[in-house]
Amino acid sequence: MTYNQKRHIQLLKLSQDLENQGKFLFKENPEESLELSNYDIAVEHHIFWQDRYQMSLSMEDFLNGKIDGEELCDRAYGLHRNLINKCKKFNLELTSGSEKIKAFQPDKKSKDLSGFLTAFYCECDHFEEDYENDEFYNSIKTGFLNFQKALIEE
Amino acid sequence: MIAYLAYFSNLSEDEAVIIDKEVFENREEIYIFVKNLLSNAKYKTKRLIIVSCLGVGLWFSNVQRSEAIGLSTPSRPIVRVEPSHEHTFELRTTIKVARRNNCITYISNRKILLIYLTDPRISSNKEILKFTKELQLRGGSLSLIVGLGLIGLAVLIMAFSGAEVESFIPAPGWGLNRPDPFQPPGGPPKFPPYYDLLSPSRTSGSPRYPSTLQITRPSAMPQSDFSALSKVDKRRLYDIRDMKIKHKGYPELDVGFWQAEYKVRKHGAIHGLEYTIHEKNGGTITKKTEENVLKMMRSIVDLANRDQVEWFVNGTYQGGTERQFEAIHVYDPFNQIIVVFEKSTRKFVTTCQLTLKQDTELKATGNFGGGENWFSKQAQNLPPLQYFESDVKEMTPISPMNTLSNLGFTPINSFESDVMNITPRDNP
Numbered sequence: 001m002t003y004n005q006k007r008h009i010q011l012l013k014l015s016q017d018l019e020n021q022g023k024f025l026f027k028e029n030p031e032e033s034l035e036l037s038n039y040d041i042a043v044e045h046h047i048f049w050q051d052r053y054q055m056s057l058s059m060e061d062f063l064n065g066k067i068d069g070e071e072l073c074d075r076a077y078g079l080h081r082n083l084i085n086k087c088k089k090f091n092l093e094l095t096s097g098s099e100k101i102k103a104f105q106p107d108k109k110s111k112d113l114s115g116f117l118t119a120f121y122c123e124c125d126h127f128e129e130d131y132e133n134d135e136f137y138n139s140i141k142t143g144f145l146n147f148q149k150a151l152i153e154e
Numbered sequence: 155m156i157a158y159l160a161y162f163s164n165l166s167e168d169e170a171v172i173i174d175k176e177v178f179e180n181r182e183e184i185y186i187f188v189k190n191l192l193s194n195a196k197y198k199t200k201r202l203i204i205v206s207c208l209g210v211g212l213w214f215s216n217v218q219r220s221e222a223i224g225l226s227t228p229s230r231p232i233v234r235v236e237p238s239h240e241h242t243f244e245l246r247t248t249i250k251v252a253r254r255n256n257c258i259t260y261i262s263n264r265k266i267l268l269i270y271l272t273d274p275r276i277s278s279n280k281e282i283l284k285f286t287k288e289l290q291l292r293g294g295s296l297s298l299i300v301g302l303g304l305i306g307l308a309v310l311i312m313a314f315s316g317a318e319v320e321s322f323i324p325a326p327g328w329g330l331n332r333p334d335p336f337q338p339p340g341g342p343p344k345f346p347p348y349y350d351l352l353s354p355s356r357t358s359g360s361p362r363y364p365s366t367l368q369i370t371r372p373s374a375m376p377q378s379d380f381s382a383l384s385k386v387d388k389r390r391l392y393d394i395r396d397m398k399i400k401h402k403g404y405p406e407l408d409v410g411f412w413q414a415e416y417k418v419r420k421h422g423a424i425h426g427l428e429y430t431i432h433e434k435n436g437g438t439i440t441k442k443t444e445e446n447v448l449k450m451m452r453s454i455v456d457l458a459n460r461d462q463v464e465w466f467v468n469g470t471y472q473g474g475t476e477r478q479f480e481a482i483h484v485y486d487p488f489n490q491i492i493v494v495f496e497k498s499t500r501k502f503v504t505t506c507q508l509t510l511k512q513d514t515e516l517k518a519t520g521n522f523g524g525g526e527n528w529f530s531k532q533a534q535n536l537p538p539l540q541y542f543e544s545d546v547k548e549m550t551p552i553s554p555m556n557t558l559s560n561l562g563f564t565p566i567n568s569f570e571s572d573v574m575n576i577t578p579r580d581n582p
Contacts, residue, residue, distance in 0.1 A: 022462065024487060026517055037514040044510045071435065077420055078436025084490070084509055115526035118512055122472055122523040125504055128420065130385070143529040 003042050003106055009094050011036040016095070040087070041114075042106040047086050048117055049110030051079060052151065055120075059144040069131020072140070073124035080121050109154045116147060367444060369412050389413045390501060395444075397451050399458045404465050405482060407495050409454050409502045415447045417504055422446055424491055424507045425453035454493050454505065458484045466520045471496075471503065473521035475530055483522060487513070492522055 015025040015036055026033035048055075062072040093101055120143065127136045369388045371380040383391075393411040400406050422440025423429035427449055429438040440446055457463060466483035471494050480497040490513055494503045508516065516522050 019488070024462070026487075034514075037510065040510040041514060073420075074432055074437035075435040077438070078432065080509070081438065081507075082436050084507060087510055114511070115524075116528050118509070118523060119526065119528040121506070122475075122477075123529050125420075125506070125523075126472075126477060128416065139529045146528050 001038055001042065003039060005094070005102070005104060008036070008039040008043075009097075011039065012091055012095050040091075042111070043090055044083065044087050045110040045114055046106035047090065048079075048083055049107060049113055051083075052113060052147075055079060055116070056144070056147060056151065059140055059147070063137070063141055063144060069127065069136055069140075073128070073131065076117070076120045076124050080117055083117065112150050112154065113147070116143075116150075119143065367415055367442065367447070389416055390499070395448065395451075397455050399455055399484075401458055401465075404467065405500055407458070407482065407484075407500050407502070409451045411447060411451065413502050414451045414454075415442060418442055418447050418450050421505050422450050424489075424505065425450045425457075427453075450505075454484075454502065457486050457491065457493060460486060462486075462488060464517075466516065467497075469497075469516075469520040469522065471521070472523040473519070474524045475527060478524070481522070483516065483520070485516060492516065494522060 011025075011032060014032065018025050018028055024033075025036060058067070058072055058075045061067045062069065067075075090101070123136070123139055123143065127133075127139075130136075369391065370393075371377065372391060380388075389412040390410060391412060395411040397409040397411075398406060399409065418427070418440055419442050420438070420440075423438035427440045427446050429440045431438055440450075464483075464485040464487055466481075466485065469481045469483040470478055471481040471483075472478050481503070482495040482497050482500070484493045484495070485491070485508075490508045491505065492508055493505045495501060496503050506522075508522070512522060
């Protein structure tokens with residue numbers, strides 16, 4: 001998919017107009033909704049991709065015993081929350097015609113990390129308050145190795 | 155079993171006969187009768203005894219109404235969420251148990267003190283029996299004072315240590331205005347630094363932010379069965395504060411109090427609860443209080459009753475992973491907040507604010523979570539881990555420490571230690 005910023009802005013505005021009327025684009029026009037989702041996801045991938053080393057460092061710190069599972073998962077929840085907020089802010093800037101992001105193009109490599117944060121979030125959610133066990137440690141280790149492989153292949 | 159301790163002096167014959175009769179009629183195991191105590195005592199001792207007794211009398215004269223004192227569990231409001239779209243809350247309270255008046259009776263300055271205790275543990279307490287023997291042998295006023303102190307101490311110890319105190323009231327007004335009278339006032343206990351070294355409950359496995367709320371055993375369930383339950387099963391136990399979602403045309407769903415209590419700390423913020431943001435990692439923290447748990451539960455119930463909410467009755471949670479299960483999702487697309495219920499039990503599991511990708515996946519597939527198996531060994535979009543690791547091992551020489559693995563040393567994987575900078579954890 002080629003990212004088309006003009007079309008992204010157009011669809012965002014359409015979606016917002018419908019929401020103001022209490023309607024949803026995915027109900028009114030599923031095809032355009034899917035197109036908008038693709039642009040949104042491309043932006044989201046890029047924003048997360050920019051934080052990829054922070055993510056990697058957090059897991060490494062945990063595996064080396066520098067931080068505990070509680071701290072690791074707080075970081076994961078923090079990244080998840082920040083990602084949602086950054087994407088909202090980015091879309092606001094898009095629709096407000098901000099000059100800063102006019103030349104924005106998502107990095108193609110960013111989609112290779114697709115789904116990682118969701119998986120990380122679910123791991124933390126599953127083990128919530130019970131991180132001091134081998135199952136959690138091994139799971140994070142596996143995730144870390146997969147993540148590192150994706151980074152090496154970039 | 156009843157214990158009487160009666161001390162008096164200069165009683166008329168009729169009064170002595172009445173007390174003798176009362177004590178004799180109710181006596182089962184112990185009774186102590188010390189006659190002419192004050193007349194034998196010295197002036198200072200007399201004054202001390204009189205002041206002590208007057209103090210005790212005044213202390214217990216200010217009796218106030220108490221809430222369900224004597225129950226092992228505190229009374230608390232029951233919140234019920236009734237039919238679906240017009241959700242209403244029905245408030246009930248548990249039956250109040252009237253406090254007993256037979257604790258201590260102050261009769262008159264002549265019949266100085268009559269302690270009337272009905273708890274069998276007090277009358278059979280070794281310390282008290284020992285005291286009564288000493289008192290009988292010595293008959294002195296010093297023993298009496300020390301003894302009174304001992305009784306008071308024993309009573310307090312029993313009151314604080316017994317989880318099933320049924321009839322004893324330590325002091326008037328004790329435990330009032332607190333949700334749990336058996337919890338000390340002033341919030342969660344604060345431990346001195348050395349406590350970590352002493353207390354087995356503060357091991358590394360304990361949660362860093364423990365809740366002051368504790369899952370209570372249902373009265374019909376034997377203690378052994380309750381103890382055998384896993385943490386997950388305990389959180390599924392029925393609680394009087396559980397709520398239901400009833401929405402026309404959709405399955406009835408349970409929002410369990412204990413599961414909500416488990417989730418409120420990390421997920422309370424998305425439901426509008428007060429939170430703090432962790433300075434370093436950006437995560438949110440909501441205090442685990444009963445009030446916050448109930449607020450989050452009400453938010454979930456309200457969410458399910460909004461007009462524009464999406465129901466995914468044939469959804470999945472963590473699809474494609476070992477933890478996958480069939481789920482019912484209730485989703486607010488405006489705020490991108492999902493509430494996940496296990497389909498087989500209809501019970502609340504978790505809640506989350508979705509990213510744009512998660513939102514799209516949910517709408518397209520009905521699945522939330524899973525994340526393409528990044529954290530399982532057979533990643534869907536990656537070569538098998540074994541192949542990957544062996545590939546890397548060829549690139550990096552194996553650490554000579556590996557040869558010591560048979561001697562009990564922790565083996566160090568060259569890829570992990572040299573390439574990834576991980577120091578493998580000791581095997582359990």
